[in-house]
Amino acid sequence: MKASVVLNPTTAKRLIAQGVAAHPIVARAMRGGTVIVTLGTTNGYVASELLGDPIDQGAFAAGVIDDRWNVNARLGEATDLVLKDGVQIPFDEKSVLSALAANDVIIKGGNALDPFGTVGVLLGAATGGTVGRYVPTAIALGVDIVIPISIAKSVHASIADLALEMGSRKLELAMGLPCGMYPLTGHVVSEIDAFELLFDVRATHICSSGIGMGRGSVSLLIEGKEERVRAAFDRVQELSELPEILVEGRR
Numbered sequence: 085m086k087a088s089v090v091l092n093p094t095t096a097k098r099l100i101a102q103g104v105a106a107h108p109i110v111a112r113a114m115r116g117g118t119v120i121v122t123l124g125t126t127n128g129y130v131a132s133e134l135l136g137d138p139i140d141q142g143a144f145a146a147g148v149i150d151d152r153w154n155v156n157a158r159l160g161e162a163t164d165l166v167l168k169d170g171v172q173i174p175f176d177e178k179s180v181l182s183a184l185a186a187n188d189v190i191i192k193g194g195n196a197l198d199p200f201g202t203v204g205v206l207l208g209a210a211t212g213g214t215v216g217r218y219v220p221t222a223i224a225l226g227v228d229i230v231i232p233i234s235i236a237k238s239v240h241a242s243i244a245d246l247a248l249e250m251g252s253r254k255l256e257l258a259m260g261l262p263c264g265m266y267p268l269t270g271h272v273v274s275e276i277d278a279f280e281l282l283f284d285v286r287a288t289h290i291c292s293s294g295i296g297m298g299r300g301s302v303s304l305l306i307e308g309k310e311e312r313v314r315a316a317f318d319r320v321q322e323l324s325e326l327p328e329i330l331v332e333g334r335r
Contacts, residue, residue: 085310088290089320093236093300094328096275099320100232101129103278104191109228109271110134113189114170120180121165122146122214123156124193125331126232131165135172139165141329147208149195152260154333155208164214177217186226190218193232194268196239196246201272203231204243206263210252215266229270235289236302243267275302283316284308 128144143161196204252262279287285308
């Protein structure tokens with residue numbers, strides 16, 4: 085059976101979050117390990133899924149893009165979420181980093197996804213922000229990095245090439261914060277991966293964006309057994325009926 089679906093940005097984020105929660109690596113760490121969910125708009129939905137309760141979504145973001153490269157107007161009101169054996173524990177950067185083990189997971193969002201599966205993360209802070217805090221340690225220790233990101237963020241250029249061209253001191257003009265770009269690799273979870281994880285169906289990216297409610301949307305073709313395709317289709321409809329939670333940049 086085949087079906088087409090349109091996911092607005094909020095629906096896409098919610099579906100991706102459910103896919104992340106269903107990912108075997110994340111599920112394993114939730115049962116017996118540590119999961120760190122870093123600040124981010126999609127990660128806010130991930131945090132809610134893993135906690136099983138709503139969170140203050142408007143505060144759970146750091147860098148944002150509105151009409152410029154910006155930061156969340158409420159930056160500092162929320163911290164990264166840390167779950168130990170599925171239970172939230174207080175965030176303490178030093179103790180969390182020193183206790184990380186191979187079966188733990190860091191969940192980090194991104195800004196761009198290239199054709200080779202590499203994610204680009206804009207870096208506004210001179211010390212690398214969240215990337216600088218977690219990624220070197222994760223790579224050194226062998227801690228898995230899970231990257232929730234929408235295919236709406238697909239780019240045609242190589243992230244590795246973009247990283248060489250960018251940097252806050254290389255940009256003479258910038259709309260908002262001048263940034264560098266970090267090439268991040270890990271277990272990418274997009275809408276396509278979420279459909280496979282949740283419903284065992286194949287999803288193909290058809291087109292992007294639209295007008296009105298369709299701005300920033302992604303359209304996909306879903307294929308598979310009838311009951312699974314119908315379940316996936318129904319889930320999209322259910323998620324699309326939920327209200328958007330707004331995150332605002334600084335002015």
